[in-house]
Amino acid sequence: MPTEIDLANAGHVGAQLCLAASPGVTVIVADLTATQFCDSAGIRTLLYARDNVAARHAQLRLAVASGGAVRRALQAVGLQHVLPIYPTVEAALAAPPNGG
Numbered sequence: 001m002p003t004e005i006d007l008a009n010a011g012h013v014g015a016q017l018c019l020a021a022s023p024g025v026t027v028i029v030a031d032l033t034a035t036q037f038c039d040s041a042g043i044r045t046l047l048y049a050r051d052n053v054a055a056r057h058a059q060l061r062l063a064v065a066s067g068g069a070v071r072r073a074l075q076a077v078g079l080q081h082v083l084p085i086y087p088t089v090e091a092a093l094a095a096p097p098n099g100g
Helices: 010-019 040-055 069-076 089-094
Strands: 027-031 059-063
Touching: 010 040, 027 040, 027 089, 040 059, 059 089
Parallel strands: 027 059
Antiparallel strands: none
């Protein structure tokens, strides 16, 4: 994912995530570990992608660096309650089905 997700590129980010939900894919990990900024358009895009991916019988997981501004922004709006968030891509991939 890009270093910034905002109104200017949120549509492209959402399209990338939705395209990843091809037949047979059960988990999609959005690597936000290098993302430094995510505004409300980015957050809406992540929620839209979650719904779109779920409709295709897959799960969207986020890899977001601990302690960073993006992690704080996502937690401030309670996104961790609707999307599983992990500190690394490896942790997101290693988690059991449905983010257990």
